[in-house]
Amino acid sequence: MTDRAGIIVVDDEINIRNALVTVLSKQGYDVRGVGSGEEALEELTRCGAELVITDLKMPGVGGIEFIRRLKAAWPETEVVVMTAYGSIDTAVEAMRSGAYDYLTKPIDRERFPLVVTKALERRALANENKQLRDRLETRVRYDQMVGESEPMQRVYSLVEMVADSGVTVLLTGESGTGKELVARAIHHKSARADGPFVTLNCGALPENLFESELFGYEKGAFTGATTTKVGRFELADNGTLLLDEIGELSLKSQVDFLRVLETKEFRRLGGTKVIKVDARIVAATNRNLEEAVKQGDFREDLYYRLNVVPIRLPPLRERGEDIPLLAERFLREFSAQHHRDLKEISRDVMRLMRLYAWPGNIRQLRNLMERLVITVKEPAIQPEHLPEEIQASQEHARTMVVTLGTSLNDIEREAIRRTLAEVVNHREKAAKLLGISLRALQYKIKEYGIRE
Structure with a gap:
């Protein structure tokens, strides 16, 4: 990981706490262990965290009350609770209070890292969507142009x-x-x-x-x-x-x-x-x-x-970096119009949409987002919710249709953009696929103003 995710483990049993801190540290996370809810709140105030893993039975502030205080002050922080096998009802109450998932003690060594990974992915996705919304507020220009x-x-x-x-x-x-x-x-x-x-x-x-x-x-x-x-x-x-x-x-x-x-x-x-x-x-x-x-x-x-x-006016396939902004804009518009909860767009969905050619351009994207707002019941839009032609776009990602008369610069720019989308913006892989050096690719990205 380039930026290590911050995790706080909260448990008054020092042996369990230290064991979890050790396991997570070996996986590359920035982990801090504390013995109570009060200490965890102080640690969050001091330097924050992407994820808190907490026991529900602790001295002082109880687990449910701790979660409520945490989510009130840091709603973006994900919470995973630990509870005894016979206390599942308490875990369910914790999830109603804002926890993402729960683990039963003794901790399942196979399930533990999966739950942590999914919680952090959810946190990252929520953060990406927030950044998109923030960018959208400043990028809606000229009478709703995005x-x-x-x-x-x-x-x-x-x-x-x-x-x-x-x-x-x-x-x-x-x-x-x-x-x-x-x-x-x-x-x-x-x-x-x-x-x-x-x-x-x-x-x-x-x-x-x-x-x-x-x-x-x-x-x-x-x-x-x-x-x-x-x-x-x-x-x-x-x-x-x-x-x-x-x-x-x-x-x-x-x-x-x-x-x-x-x-x-x-x-x-x-x-x-x-x-x-x-x-x-x-x-x-x-x-x-x-x-x-x-x-x-x-x-x-x-x-x-x-x-x-x-x-x-450029077709949508020539401005792939605008697709996340447009999709978010339409998602918000139709969620409000149809009185639906605002959904998130998963990374895989965004990747497929950037690879797709969009023959109907912005109008087609707008209609798709309205359809997804109405038909998707889950909190996040996943690849299986997309039409088959968009799901299949990855299979055609290496094919480029070039219109006669398109400038060489536009062709090169589109080839770089599509390659970056294919490898999820991994520049080293993109440079290798394009047959150029990483330095040359970085220069081209800057020259063409490609946003990743």
């Missing part, structure tokens, strides 16, 4: 730079990567933050409805137009208009929109009055618009008007 990976730092930087400029922004990225959140972040960090944020999903509208949704219509403009309707573009005046799935627009709709994008003027359907609007345009797409231009499916002039400042 992430501290290097790809997300680039996104944050671009959001900062463009927010107040008023230029048109084109958000690209796979479905489920959070493009609307980025659009909202740009809006909320701009001078238009007090204005409206309006969205229009271009992919959900047939061609004949796009114009009326975007520009609105006057009463009597067509059969069924019994009232005047204000369009999304007008509603976004002095604010931001997000045109989602812009790549799905028909060529005719592209022409209509291009004209308005250039002049910021339009007429409602059936109207004669020219309406001028000051709306910031943010467009989003999961299509490759450059390729669509080459194929004649998207107008080149509109593409260049939209692509003033492009921001690419």
Whole structure:
């Protein structure tokens, strides 16, 4: 062990106490032995401990009262109680008071180290989850965006730079990567933050409805137009208009929109009055618009008007170090929403989730965490609770799919990240698998900003 776990053994029988201290010391733990609950509380106040192993029958403060005081002051410290074989009811009462497990005297030499290991693993897992929650409090940025990976730092930087400029922004990225959140972040960090944020999903509208949704219509403009309707573009005046799935627009709709994008003027359907609007345009797409231009499916002039400042949203597989933060965030959100106890995520689960490719990106992870909150009854989420495709991700961990055009730096960074995840951040093993020196690996980790 690099950092030796601190254990306090509490027993007024000196022979038992010394024997347990000796056994645990040989296993590499930092062990201190005391003869009473009062001494143990003093020792905890002085230097703390990850685990307390205590007898229940002691002079002075009784075992149950000792546990209650301990858990009140140091709730994160795990407790294992020792009791005589005929006093199991007392051990159960101790567990209700906060003890993790119990051992019967005489101590079973085979079970003893297993109980100690599991108690310390539980303590470590709780500590890791607390650290995740603490990091999460400081890492939720820009209107609920979560992430501290290097790809997300680039996104944050671009959001900062463009927010107040008023230029048109084109958000690209796979479905489920959070493009609307980025659009909202740009809006909320701009001078238009007090204005409206309006969205229009271009992919959900047939061609004949796009114009009326975007520009609105006057009463009597067509059969069924019994009232005047204000369009999304007008509603976004002095604010931001997000045109989602812009790549799905028909060529005719592209022409209509291009004209308005250039002049910021339009007429409602059936109207004669020219309406001028000051709306910031943010467009989003999961299509490759450059390729669509080459194929004649998207107008080149509109593409260049939209692509003033492009921001690419990285897929979740490129920002694996953000998965623990995102998972914790969604776990807390859905636990509160469904009134369930907050569960912990085991190390093995986190490892499998970091190895998985997440074709549905953040949306898929969010849906999974809601499912786990509802279906898992145990206090910690384990690998068997995960869908089969995620459980099987370890079998495919050494396979990387590289998209044509991906930079060599991005490929190298992803190879290092996945290798570290595979060996649970054991740098020496990772360096050996990658065929480079440990020093070179350490340099690359720092260069690419990889968080372990």
